[in-house]
Amino acid sequence: xxxxxxxxxxxxxxxxxxxxxxxxxxxxxxxxxxxxxxxxxxxxxxxxxxxxxxxxxxxxxxxxxxxxxxxxxxxxxxxx
Numbered sequence: 001x002x003x004x005x006x007x008x009x010x011x012x013x014x015x016x017x018x019x020x021x022x023x024x025x026x027x028x029x030x031x032x033x034x035x036x037x038x039x040x041x042x043x044x045x046x047x048x049x050x051x052x053x054x055x056x057x058x059x060x061x062x063x064x065x066x067x068x069x070x071x072x073x074x075x076x077x078x079x080x
Contacts, residue, residue, distance in 0.1 A: 002064075019044045033060040041072075052076050 026038040037056040042049050052072050059067030 029060075034058070035060055050076065 021042045021044070022039050023042075024037055024039045027035065029035045035058040037054075037058075039054050039056065040051050041054050042051045055071045057067075057069045057071075058065050
């Protein structure tokens with residue numbers, strides 16, 4: 001995935017949504033270039049903020065992100 005593809009993917013996630021902030025609590029990298037993050041994503045909705053605990057895994061090859069996976073409890077959106 002190149003820079004343009006990453007920009008397009010992120011733009012699609014951001015367009016039409018409310019502001020979001022991220023707080024990274026932990027970050028680690030293994031010898032194979034997988035970077036893992038433990039973070040809290042907060043969506044600032046008109047009804048108030050909704051915070052989601054997220055675990056992310058990023059595959060990094062040649063200094064570029066080649067894979068990106070986020071894991072979270074989607075049922076928390078229903079409570080918003």
